[in-house]
Amino acid sequence: MSSTVAERRTSLSGKLLRWSCLLYLGIVLVFPLGGVVVKAVSAGPSKIWAEVTNPFAWHAIMLSLGTAVVMVLISVFTGTATAWVLARYEFPGKGLVNALVDLPFAVPTIVTGLMLVALFGPTSTLGVVLSGFGTPVIYEQSGIVLALLFVCFPFVVRSVQPVLENLDPAEEEAAATMGASRWMIFRRVTLPALFPSIVSGAGLSFSRALGEFGSVVMVAGNRPMSTKTAPLYVYGEVEGFNMEGALAVSLVLLTCSLLSMIAASKWAERQG
Amino acid sequence: MKPSPALQNTMTWPQRFLIGAVLSWFGLLIFGPAVALARRAFAPGMGAFFEALTDPDAIQALLLTLKITVVVTISNTIFGIGMAVVLVRQRFWGRRIVDGLLDLPFAVSPVIAGLMLIILYGPKSEIGSRLESIGFPIVYHLPGMILAGMFVTLPLVVRSVAPILEEIGSDQEDVASTLGADWWTTFRRITLPTIRWGVAYGAALVVARSLGEFGALLVVSGNIIGRTQTATLYVHDQIESFDPHGAYVMSIVLATVSFCILVGLETVQNRVRQREYAAETNEDDQGAVRQMRRH
Numbered sequence: 001m002s003s004t005v006a007e008r009r010t011s012l013s014g015k016l017l018r019w020s021c022l023l024y025l026g027i028v029l030v031f032p033l034g035g036v037v038v039k040a041v042s043a044g045p046s047k048i049w050a051e052v053t054n055p056f057a058w059h060a061i062m063l064s065l066g067t068a069v070v071m072v073l074i075s076v077f078t079g080t081a082t083a084w085v086l087a088r089y090e091f092p093g094k095g096l097v098n099a100l101v102d103l104p105f106a107v108p109t110i111v112t113g114l115m116l117v118a119l120f121g122p123t124s125t126l127g128v129v130l131s132g133f134g135t136p137v138i139y140e141q142s143g144i145v146l147a148l149l150f151v152c153f154p155f156v157v158r159s160v161q162p163v164l165e166n167l168d169p170a171e172e173e174a175a176a177t178m179g180a181s182r183w184m185i186f187r188r189v190t191l192p193a194l195f196p197s198i199v200s201g202a203g204l205s206f207s208r209a210l211g212e213f214g215s216v217v218m219v220a221g222n223r224p225m226s227t228k229t230a231p232l233y234v235y236g237e238v239e240g241f242n243m244e245g246a247l248a249v250s251l252v253l254l255t256c257s258l259l260s261m262i263a264a265s266k267w268a269e270r271q272g
Numbered sequence: 273m274k275p276s277p278a279l280q281n282t283m284t285w286p287q288r289f290l291i292g293a294v295l296s297w298f299g300l301l302i303f304g305p306a307v308a309l310a311r312r313a314f315a316p317g318m319g320a321f322f323e324a325l326t327d328p329d330a331i332q333a334l335l336l337t338l339k340i341t342v343v344v345t346i347s348n349t350i351f352g353i354g355m356a357v358v359l360v361r362q363r364f365w366g367r368r369i370v371d372g373l374l375d376l377p378f379a380v381s382p383v384i385a386g387l388m389l390i391i392l393y394g395p396k397s398e399i400g401s402r403l404e405s406i407g408f409p410i411v412y413h414l415p416g417m418i419l420a421g422m423f424v425t426l427p428l429v430v431r432s433v434a435p436i437l438e439e440i441g442s443d444q445e446d447v448a449s450t451l452g453a454d455w456w457t458t459f460r461r462i463t464l465p466t467i468r469w470g471v472a473y474g475a476a477l478v479v480a481r482s483l484g485e486f487g488a489l490l491v492v493s494g495n496i497i498g499r500t501q502t503a504t505l506y507v508h509d510q511i512e513s514f515d516p517h518g519a520y521v522m523s524i525v526l527a528t529v530s531f532c533i534l535v536g537l538e539t540v541q542n543r544v545r546q547r548e549y550a551a552e553t554n555e556d557d558q559g560a561v562r563q564m565r566r567h
Contacts (some may be wrong), residue, residue: 013455018362021355022370024347028422029373035392078297085294089287097295099535103302106534108484110504111523114511115305118312118520150301211381213487214504218511231383231487238387238491247391250384257379 040251043244051248059225060233061252067141067229068209071148072202078149079156080198086157087164104153112150113218120146139221144229147215152208156201163197164190196268203264207257309527313520324521333506333522340414340502341482344421349475352429357463359430360437361445374427385423386491389416412494417502420488425481429474436470437463469544473537480533484526 040048051057085091086098104112121127121138130136137143167190175185213231220227228236230253237246314321324330359371377385393400393410403410410416444466448458464471486504493505501509503522510519 011455014358014362017354018358018364021351021358024351025355025370025373025426028419028426029376032388032392032423033373033376035397036388039391078294081290082294082298085291089283089291091291091295093295097298099538100298100302100306102534102538103306103531106480106530107306107527108486108504108523108530110486110507111309111484111527112305114507114519114523115309115527119305119308124308146301150305153302207379211379211384213381213383217508231381234381234383234387235487235491238383238390243387243391246387250381250387253381254379254384257381258376261379 036247036250039243040247043247047244048248048251051245052252054245056224056228057230057233057245057249060228060230061249063141063144063228064210064230064253065256067144067148068206070145071152071209072206074145074149075152075156075205076198076202079153079201080160080194082157083160083164087161101154101157104151109151109212109214110218113147113215116143116147116150116215116219138219139223139227141227143219143221144216144227147219148209148212151212151215152205155205155208156198159197159201159204160194163194167193200264200268203260203267207261207264210253210257210260306527309520309523312516313524316517320517321521324518325525327518329501330506330518330522333501333503334525336414336417336500337483337503340417340421341479343418344425344482345475345478348422348425348478349429349471351426352474353433353467353471355430356433356437356467357459360434361442374430377424377426382424382485382487383491386420386488389419389423389488389492393419411492414500416492417489420492421482421485424485424488425478428477428481429471432474432477433467433470436467440466469540473541476533476537480530484530 052061082101086094086101107115117138118124119126120130120143122131122136127136127138135142137146171189171193172185175189180188211231212229213235216229217232217235220229220232222228222232222236230249234246234249234253237243237249355374359367380388390411391397393403393416395401395404395409395411400410408415410419444462445458448462449455453461484504485502486508489502489505490508493500493502503526507519507522507526510516510522
């Protein structure tokens with residue numbers, strides 16, 4: 001006699017466990033989510049739409065989307081290059097670099113912001129030099145991109161690196177035997193194999209970047225219509241007790257980051 | 273895997289250039305800022321460092337962070353084990369929905385997490401005002417902060433335990449219950465020993481994440497002058513009040529602790545991989561762990 005899954009369904013302790021877990025999930029996650037939906041519905045779609053299209057909110061949303069896109073475009077290149085170098089070459093300090101790649105995941109975001117201000121800020125040598133060239137980074141929109149680059153650095157590296165390490169060298173060697181140049185091999189053989197992992201890393205980065213708060217708070221300067229991203233806008237509205245405004249922008253952000261996460265994982269699944 | 277010798281021996285100038293470019297970018301973006309922060313923290317000397325660290329407000333903030341972290345870790349670990357068992361071993365209506373919902377905290381901005389909690393449990397809400405009238409306020413008080421920590425770390429333990437449970441299957445558990453063991457004995461003697469590293473891994477991620485949580489805590493703690501501060505809120509407020517040294521010192525402490533946890537996890541994981549798992553299963557396991565670490 002073997003006890004099957006269906007049989008276990010009837011066990012009382014199993015049911016008790018299930019319901020207590022679901023209750024916990026409800027209190028922490030599902031009921032708050034439901035509360036947001038109820039609040040949004042009771043405010044009415046026209047009120048929500050008005051809050052979203054308010055120029056300050058709209059600018060914040062566009063700024064978040066724009067900085068996230070710029071970050072992803074840069075990150076895709078630097079991340080793939082870093083993964084490539086870590087997987088393919090031996091060089092002094094490789095172990096240290098490999099360990100420090102995960103630093104942005106470990107460090108609290110507010111500390112990240114402080115680190116960037118310490119190196120690039122107006123009181124540092126580098127910051128003074130950058131301002132001298134007329135391109136200050138901290139408290140500007142480029143600072144937001146910098147913070148997002150730091151925070152999302154590991155995503156593409158860590159999704160491409162294992163694929164690259166497990167890639168069968170036979171195909172590349174075959175291409176080389178047939179006289180393909182290194183660049184040709186990379187473009188026609190290696191890159192197509194890496195593509196799904198690059199896209200999935202990019203999707204995760206984008207989703208994470210849209211919601212990033214702690215590091216951006218430190219480097220952005222929080223100027224409305226200039227460097228105030230959507231999460232900063234939401235925070236500002238909560239502080240000002242404009243819950244509808246906060247809610248409206250949150251719904252837009254939430255939708256965008258969920259969609260990009262789902263799209264990236266579905267796409268990678270289909271390719272892989 | 274070792275790099276193929278053909279590629280390694282013929283390192284050309286373009287390849288050296290690529291390595292140099294990657295290292296420079298890495299140095300500028302990751303290494304440089306970390307060093308700059310450390311220099312700021314230690315510049316006034318070790319005496320000043322310890323003085324800033326033993327400031328009563330700083331100690332208070334660290335203690336509060338510790339308190340929140342302990343409560344969040346214990347409750348989310350217990351929940352995580354339970355939820356993983358339920359998801360893997362039981363079939364029920366809505367199971368897939370629950371599975372999908374669990375990943376939601378990964379997609380939600382911490383600020384929005386805070387907003388969600390305020391809308392449901394805030395003093396202006398139905399539930400919040402009732403609880404407050406019986407002397408149990410949530411938002412703007414410790415329970416709200418703990419709830420925020422639970423929200424952002426909710427999926428971590430489940431997602432590191434569930435793949436292991438799936439991997440081992442339920443044969444041993446079935447044998448134990450056929451031999452007459454009750455569910456608690458089966459769990460304690462069979463299930464728990466097999467998933468213990470997954471549990472430890474998930475719990476350590478919860479610790480690291482809740483030590484560093486900022487956005488959600490900022491929102492639920494409100495903008496009250498002299499509010500109870502966690503370590504990250506302390507960093508934020510010190511910067512706002514133009515006493516950056518205290519913020520630098522606290523940041524170094526937080527960054528060091530979180531990074532040590534991460535390095536420790538890596539070491540433990542490598543050791544476990546070498547000792548306990550067969551060559552084939554460890555790939556999957558590592559993949560699952562990598563998946564986790566992204567968040």
